Amino acid sequence: MAAPNPSPAHVLVVDDEPDLRTLYELTLLREGYRVDAAGTLAEAWQLLEGAKFDAVITDMRLPDGLGLEILNRMAAQQRRERCVVMTAYGSAENAVEALKAGAFDYLTKPVDLKQFRSVVAAAILEGNAPERTRGSGGTRPGIAQERSGGSALQRLVGDSAPMRTVKERIGKVARSMAPVLVRGESGTGKELVARAIHACSHRADGPFVAVNCSAIPETLLEAEFFGAKKGSYTGAAADREGYFQAARGGTLFLDEIGDLPLPMQSKLLRAIQERSVRALGSTQEEAVDVRIVSATHKDLAADVQGGRFRQDLFYRLNVIEIVVPPLRERREDLPALCNALLARIAQEAGMPAPHLSEQVLQQLQAHPLPGNVRELENLLHRALALSDGSQLQVDLAPGAAPATASPAPAAGASAPPAAPEAAAPAAVPNDLQAYLDQQEREILVKALRETNFNRTAAAQRLGLSLRQIRYRIARLAIATPGSDEADDPATPA
Numbered sequence: 001m002a003a004p005n006p007s008p009a010h011v012l013v014v015d016d017e018p019d020l021r022t023l024y025e026l027t028l029l030r031e032g033y034r035v036d037a038a039g040t041l042a043e044a045w046q047l048l049e050g051a052k053f054d055a056v057i058t059d060m061r062l063p064d065g066l067g068l069e070i071l072n073r074m075a076a077q078q079r080r081e082r083c084v085v086m087t088a089y090g091s092a093e094n095a096v097e098a099l100k101a102g103a104f105d106y107l108t109k110p111v112d113l114k115q116f117r118s119v120v121a122a123a124i125l126e127g128n129a130p131e132r133t134r135g136s137g138g139t140r141p142g143i144a145q146e147r148s149g150g151s152a153l154q155r156l157v158g159d160s161a162p163m164r165t166v167k168e169r170i171g172k173v174a175r176s177m178a179p180v181l182v183r184g185e186s187g188t189g190k191e192l193v194a195r196a197i198h199a200c201s202h203r204a205d206g207p208f209v210a211v212n213c214s215a216i217p218e219t220l221l222e223a224e225f226f227g228a229k230k231g232s233y234t235g236a237a238a239d240r241e242g243y244f245q246a247a248r249g250g251t252l253f254l255d256e257i258g259d260l261p262l263p264m265q266s267k268l269l270r271a272i273q274e275r276s277v278r279a280l281g282s283t284q285e286e287a288v289d290v291r292i293v294s295a296t297h298k299d300l301a302a303d304v305q306g307g308r309f310r311q312d313l314f315y316r317l318n319v320i321e322i323v324v325p326p327l328r329e330r331r332e333d334l335p336a337l338c339n340a341l342l343a344r345i346a347q348e349a350g351m352p353a354p355h356l357s358e359q360v361l362q363q364l365q366a367h368p369l370p371g372n373v374r375e376l377e378n379l380l381h382r383a384l385a386l387s388d389g390s391q392l393q394v395d396l397a398p399g400a401a402p403a404t405a406s407p408a409p410a411a412g413a414s415a416p417p418a419a420p421e422a423a424a425p426a427a428v429p430n431d432l433q434a435y436l437d438q439q440e441r442e443i444l445v446k447a448l449r450e451t452n453f454n455r456t457a458a459a460q461r462l463g464l465s466l467r468q469i470r471y472r473i474a475r476l477a478i479a480t481p482g483s484d485e486a487d488d489p490a491t492p493a
Contacts, residue, residue, distance in 0.1 A: 009124045010034045010051070014044040014058035014067065015086070024057065027113055028120065041065045045073065055104075055123040056083045060094050071101045082123035082176075086111060095273070099319045105177035108274060112287050115275065119177075119289075126175060126202040152199035155192050157340045158333030162325035166193065173320045174200035179272070181257075181317050182295040184324030187374030190295040191255060193324055197293055198251040206250025211243050212450060214259035215457035221264045223280045226271070232281025244277045247290045257317065258298035258309060269313045292317065327372045334365055334376075341377050342392070345384055348479075354384065354392040363394060374449065378442060441476045444469070453480050 011028050015021045016039045028035045036051070038044040041064045048056075048070075056074070058067035067085050074083060082104035087094040095106040104123045107116060153167055173180050174197050182190045191210060198208045216224050223233065227242035243252060260268065271277045272292055276285040294317050303309035327334070338356050346353040369375050383394045444458070451457035459469040473480060 008032050008034050009054040010036070011120065011124070012044065012047055012053045012056045012058075012081075013037045014039075014041075014056070014062065014070065016040065016059065016061075016063050023113075024111075024116070027116060031117060031121075033120075039063070041067075041069055044070055048074070048079075052079075053081045055120055056081050057107075057120065058083065058085055060085055060087045060098065068098060068101050071098065071103055075102050082126055084119055084123050096315060096319055099176065099178035103176065103178075115287050115289060122177075122202055152192075152196040156189065156196060157337050158330055159336070160325075160330040160333045162330050163333060166322060166324060167196075169320075169322050170196050170200060173197060173322070177291050178319045179292040179294070179317050180320045180322060181300075182293065182322050182324060183300075184295075184297065185326045185372055186297045187372035188324040188326055189373050190297075190324055191253065193322055194251070194253040194255075194293045194295060198253075198291075201251070201291065203250050203291055207247055208251050208253065209243050209247035210253040210255060210452065212255045212452070212457065214256040215451045215454070215461050217460060218261055218264070221261070222267065225264075225268065226277040227279035229279055229281035232279075236281070239279075242277065242279065244271060244288045244290055245286075247288075249289055250291070252290045252292055254292065254294040256296060257294040258296040258300055258303055262308075262310065265310045265313050269310060269316060272313075272316055327369050327376065331365060335361055337373065337376060338364065338380065341373075341380050342384065345377070345381055349384065351384075354387055356392055360392060360394050374446070378445065381445075437476060440472065441478060444472060444476065444478060448473075448478070448480060455480070 011033045013021060013024045013028070013035060014037070015024065018039070021037050021039065025035045025037055033054075036047050036053075038047055039062075041062050044056075044058065056070065058070050060067045071083050071085070074081060083102070085095070085098040085103045085106045086109055087098070087106055088109055095108070098106050104126060105119050107119060153170065156163065156167060156170075170193065180194075180197060182193050184190050194210070195208060198204060211224075223236075223240075223242065225242050225244060227245055228236050228240055230236055230239050254268075271288070274285075275289070276287050278285045300309050300314050300318070304311045304314050327337075335356075338361065339353075342356060343353045364376070364379075371378070379394055380392075383392050386395070387393065443462070447458040447461050448455070451461065455469055455473070456466055459466050462469065464472075472478075
């Protein structure tokens with residue numbers, strides 16, 4: 001005999017406009033939910049006190065108060081229902097306030113019913129999965145999400161107090177749709193944090209689209225973000241999706257958000273607030289369902305004061321902030337980090353992981369490592385490549401330090417002790433060509449890693465042509481994943 005279907009999800013709708021309340025009720029009833037409705041805060045709370053719900057949808061402004069009062073009282077009682085808040089068109093401040101108060105998500109009036117159904121379903125799934133799932137999926141999506149989330153958190157190596165704080169915060173913010181701003185110096189692992197947020201969320205089965213905002217030419221930004229119609233610009237031979245469309249149902253990660261030019265910032269702000277985009281050359285807007293996670297190594301608050309970053313966009317992106325600590329503030333994680341990095345590098349190279357002696361660990365502990373985990377990985381990568389035995393020797397000679405330390409001051413001003421060392425004259429190398437090759441190799445590897453090994457984007461960032469960067473990669477024997485065609489997607493010229 002077939003197992004009985006679980007009882008339908010129970011939803012509470014709170015809105016003082018009878019016509020809209022009826023519309024929301026009918027929409028949810030057609031989806032198979034049980035629905036209760038209220039027109040005031042008092043009625044809503046009376047219903048909440050008498051029953052448990054799977055989700056609560058409330059208007060922001062009600063005759064006897066604000067929908068935020070429902071949020072605050074539910075939080076005080078530690079109720080598990082996820083709450084979706086509906087705000088008036090253009091009320092970005094209300095949406096941000098609701099998300100900070102713990103709302104799962106928000107909807108802008110007039111509500112798009114397709115988006116309404118999607119958000120309510122996500123709120124129910126997040127609030128009750130894996131205990132209650134609709135349809136034939138059983139509890140498998142919840143289990144898959146738990147496994148992928150645990151795997152993503154494991155990649156954030158370290159059990160120091162700062163890293164435990166980061167992991168705990170990831171677990172909390174993953175439960176809502178609130179935009180997250182990940183801050184930290186270059187090389188600290190901000191993208192790993194973004195991927196962990198995605199993997200721990202109800203969107204784990206959706207796409208994760210990472211965008212390096214500093215690697216896209218300004219003339220292509222709008223087409224890359226929002227898509228373009230055939231013939232909208234020279235070379236547009238067919239319709240193409242943008243990053244927002246590609247991330248539909250998942251997470252859009254905007255890395256180096258502080259490098260976006262001001263005109264694009266205003267367009268991005270509107271897309272985030274209204275959850276709709278207009279492709280280049282199109283007259284119609286289309287709704288997009290994405291969760292925004294952004295990252296920067298810059299002090300965006302200072303950029304706002306200096307007029308280089310829009311204040312309204314800053315507050316819209318910075319609803320929840322996660323600060324990734326630099327390596328110097330979690331030195332106790334260094335042994336675990338070295339072992340994890342060496343295991344991965346050795347696996348990629350098809351060789352056994354070498355032993356890291358206590359003496360080498362002490363050398364690394366004493367090294368300033370202004371480039372953080374990325375610099376540590378670079379050192380270990382080079383050490384493994386030059387190793388001729390099972391015992392690893394890391395080259396921390398004075399002549400090698402400027403090559404890794406010099407990019408750090410440009411990336412952020414948060415490591416002042418490293419400045420005098422970087423400014424000091426380097427010793428004259430015994431082999432000038434080998435020294436210059438090593439400098440060039442490290443710069444190329446850094447650019448390739450920051451652009452996810454997209455050679456076209458790395459070449460644009462370094463002011464080279466694709467032919468020039470291919471020549472240098474081959475000459476310096478730099479290993480890159482995939483083929484030219486795979487990592488260099490065609491972009492409009």
